[in-house]
Every structure is written in structure tokens, then in C-alpha cells.
Amino acid sequence: MPSITFIDSEGTPRTVEAVNGSTVMEAALQNAIPEVEAECGGACSCATCHVYVDEAWTEKVGGPSPMEEDMLDFAFEVRPESRLSCQIKVSDALNGLVVRTPARQG
Amino acid sequence: MTEIIKTDAVIVGAGPCGLFAVFELGLLDIKAHVIDILDKVGGQCAELYPEKPIYDIPGLPVVTGQGLTDQLMEQIKPFDAEFHLSEMVESLERLPDGSFRLGTNADKIFECKVVIIAAGGGSFQPKKPPISNVDVYEGQSVFYAVRKMDAFKDKTVLIAGGGDSALDWTLNLAPVAKRVTLLHRRDDFRAAPDSVNKMRALVAEGKIDLVIGQVTELKGPDGKLEAAAVKLNNGSADEIACDALLPFFGLTMKLGPLAEWGLNLNENLIPVDTEKFETSEPGIYAIGDINTYPGKLKLILSGFHEAALMSQAAARRINPDRRIVFQYTTSSTNLQKKLGVA
Ligand SMILES: Cc1cc2nc3c(=O)[nH]c(=O)nc-3n(C[C@H](O)[C@H](O)[C@H](O)COP(=O)(O)OP(=O)(O)OC[C@H]3O[C@@H](n4cnc5c(N)ncnc54)[C@H](O)[C@@H]3O)c2cc1C
Numbered sequence A: 001m002p003s004i005t006f007i008d009s010e011g012t013p014r015t016v017e018a019v020n021g022s023t024v025m026e027a028a029l030q031n032a033i034p035e036v037e038a039e040c041g042g043a044c045s046c047a048t049c050h051v052y053v054d055e056a057w058t059e060k061v062g063g064p065s066p067m068e069e070d071m072l073d074f075a076f077e078v079r080p081e082s083r084l085s086c087q088i089k090v091s092d093a094l095n096g097l098v099v100r101t102p103a104r105q106g
Numbered sequence B: 001m002t003e004i005i006k007t008d009a010v011i012v013g014a015g016p017c018g019l020f021a022v023f024e025l026g027l028l029d030i031k032a033h034v035i036d037i038l039d040k041v042g043g044q045c046a047e048l049y050p051e052k053p054i055y056d057i058p059g060l061p062v063v064t065g066q067g068l069t070d071q072l073m074e075q076i077k078p079f080d081a082e083f084h085l086s087e088m089v090e091s092l093e094r095l096p097d098g099s100f101r102l103g104t105n106a107d108k109i110f111e112c113k114v115v116i117i118a119a120g121g122g123s124f125q126p127k128k129p130p131i132s133n134v135d136v137y138e139g140q141s142v143f144y145a146v147r148k149m150d151a152f153k154d155k156t157v158l159i160a161g162g163g164d165s166a167l168d169w170t171l172n173l174a175p176v177a178k179r180v181t182l183l184h185r186r187d188d189f190r191a192a193p194d195s196v197n198k199m200r201a202l203v204a205e206g207k208i209d210l211v212i213g214q215v216t217e218l219k220g221p222d223g224k225l226e227a228a229a230v231k232l233n234n235g236s237a238d239e240i241a242c243d244a245l246l247p248f249f250g251l252t253m254k255l256g257p258l259a260e261w262g263l264n265l266n267e268n269l270i271p272v273d274t275e276k277f278e279t280s281e282p283g284i285y286a287i288g289d290i291n292t293y294p295g296k297l298k299l300i301l302s303g304f305h306e307a308a309l310m311s312q313a314a315a316r317r318i319n320p321d322r323r324i325v326f327q328y329t330t331s332s333t334n335l336q337k338k339l340g341v342a
């Protein structure tokens, strides 16, 4: 199972196991990762699962779809490496992925 | 002047469970008023996932969030519930005679015999930008909604966001305000193409300004905004002079005023019994996502069941002397008359 590390806004890392085919958001919720709210449950309609993808991973993870880009308008402090974690599918290729969570989701 | 509305039941929240409660109460001759802070009915279904399919509504193999909302509205039509949208229920108190009084932010007062809280995950409220000192400016220079356009007559207004609300208010305030600047994080807008074209035309004519970037800090003493520090997309910092900021970053669910109504709460949920779905306060019921009890599932179908049982209890409270006869809609002429089909 691929592992994902969430680093919170204070710098504390938490590494969790994620299931292939699930989403990074689901891995966060299942492991009670703070700073990921996911109010809409992964429907790409709330932008409260916002994360910053670590620079080393941005290429592998790829950029947001147009629908996700629209939803990112509802997030705060959006950066080029911003993604909605419910839209990142977990796979072996992402084993070791590092994402940072913002202090507030809104 | 404050309007006083007297009725049998007030339902707080027009999500699917609040809507179905109108039906179940209606069959028992209980007239309801429904209040929601959203400008539309349907709660999460209409606000968060109108286009997405739901697969677990009994008898409807697939229906979208909006589809379910529309069908519910059709189903409850015979009961003529009155809707009060874009209104927040702010207060709830018990009167000496055991009835209830609710107050909304639109200065309406409701007096009723029973209250049904169908508040879901809480009230939908505007997202606040995570600017450290934004609280200081709220209500004075930072506004999440425009109530009176005139209030911005001589103001230099900064509008942040890229959706329909941001674009609509940019267009509406452009002729009213002293100057309008639209700030968005990218030069691409989710709003209706027609509004975007109109906005671009105003920019081309030099009537408004468009800045691509994000607010980082607010400046000005004692809640009086003077400028907003912004980070432009090329990484450089800038400052935009303004005396009002209107951030439009969508909505989020917050428990809101109901935390202050003196009800027992358990982790932001209202504990109820599973016979009447009554809260710690007799006569106040809670159904749908907002309640909790052993085995609770936050599903629409559970909320529907809760609405049916709650209505029986509410009817007994409203008319203690009347015997409720159990009837089917299929075969009861009495129920069919109420539904307008007999
Ligand atoms: C993406 C997504 C998918 C889902 N899929 C399913 C599914 O497949 N099947 C299923 O059964 N469920 C599903 N759900 C859950 C379902 O939507 C909820 O269970 C349902 O909406 C709860 O209905 P409700 O009427 O209790 O509350 P809500 O739909 O949350 O409505 C509550 C309303 O009350 C209003 N309100 C609250 N407080 C106040 C106040 N003080 N003043 C005024 N108004 C107030 C709010 O603004 C809101 O509109 C899904 C949810 C999401 C987000």
C-alpha cells in the first residue's frame, strides 16, 4: 500500500497508508489528519480538502482539471502546487507522496 | 416594523429532511413555515451536489441532488408551506405558555407550537478569508453580502473572487461605487460567460480595474479599511487602496446560532430519542443530519423516517385530545383529500 505523508501548517508530519484507487482526501479522513475537512465528501464541490503538493511530487501528481481549478477559486492562499486532495487518486506511482495542509480551509 | 407570524410548526432548514417534514406534518393537518439561510431549498443536495447522482433513495434508482429537491417540492405542494429563504433563524425561546418564539435576521418573529430543527450540518455561511485581522473589519469594511447598494455609493470597493457572486456585484456596483477593483487569483473566470464579457468590457473602457492576485493583509486602523496588501501572480507584492472589501469564496457549513438555543449538544449534534426525535426541550424536535442517537446514519432516507415519527409526536403535542388514526395514503380518502387527489 502506498504511503502518504501529510505535513500540517505547524510542520508536524504524519505518514499514513493509503489504498490504491482511493483518494488522498480519503486517506486523510480515515487517519484523522487535521486540517483536511472535506465537507462535500469528495464531490469536488467544497474546496475544504485543499493541500499543497510537495515540489518533488508536483510533476508526478499533475495539475488540476478545469473543474478542480474552478473549485480552487473557493480555497485560500492558492499556489501553483495547490490541489484538492479528493481529486488525487492514490496509486503505486505516488508511494511516498508528501503534501502540506493549510492552516485553514475557510 | 417587526412582523409576527403565528403558525403550528416552524421548520429550521429546507434540506431534504426539512422538506419531507412538511409532507408528514401536512398529512396530520399541521401547517408549517420553513426557514433557510440559503436563497434556495434543498440544503446540501442543492448547494453542494445538485448535478451529482444519489443511488440510495428507496424507489428512485438514481436521482440528482437537484432532482430529488424538485421532486420533494412537487410532493409537498398540496400542503402550501410558506418558505422564508435567505433568512437565518437567530433566536429560539420558550414562551410562558409552552409555545415558542423564533427570530430571524430579517426581523421576522414566528410564534408556534412546535419547532423542528432540520439544520443538517449547520447553516451555510460565507467562507472567511484566512487573513489574520479580518474579524476587526467585518461589518464595518468587510462584507460577505450586499444588502443595500447605496451603502457603497462613495466607496472604493475591492471585490475578491471569480464566481457569479463576485462578477455580479462587480457589474452592479461599477456604476454606483466611486471605483471598483476586481481581484481574482487567475485570469480565468468560472462565472457566466456573459458576465465575464461585460466585466472585460468595463476593464477595457477603464471603468473598473482587474487585478490578478490574492489578498494577504488588510490595512487601516480600528476596522476602517484603507488598503489591501495583495500578492500578485508573478510573486511581487502590491497594495490596493480601498475602503470596502467584498470577499466571495463560496459557502461553508457552520453550526451557527443554534448553539445558543439552550439545547443539549453532543459534538455539534443534537441528541434525540428514537420514538419522537425530541431534543432535551419538549416540543423542539431535531431530524436529519443535525441529530444523533445510537446507530444514527447520516442518510437522507433515515431523515425521512425521522420526519414521519417526529410528526406523530408533534401532532399529539399540538392536539393532545385528538386521536390519531393510522392511515395509508393509498386507501385513505381523508389523506387523499389533503393531497388533492381524491
Ligand atoms: C457530496 C455529497 C453526497 C451525498 N450523497 C448522499 C447519498 O448518496 N445518499 C444519502 O442518503 N445522503 C447523501 N449525502 C448526505 C445528504 O445530503 C444529507 O444527509 C442531507 O442533505 C441531510 O439533509 P438535512 O435536511 O438534514 O440537512 P441539509 O441538507 O444539511 O440542510 C440543512 C439546511 O438548514 C439550513 N440551516 C441550518 N441552520 C440554520 C439557521 N439557523 N437558519 C436558517 N437556516 C439554517 C442550512 O442552510 C441548510 O440549507 C451526501 C452529501 C454530500 C455532501
Ligand code: FES
Pocket: A025, A037, A038, A039, A040, A041, A042, A043, A044, A045, A046, A047, A048, A049, A071, A084, A085, A086, A087
Ligand atoms: S472534499 Fe470537497 S472538494 Fe474535495
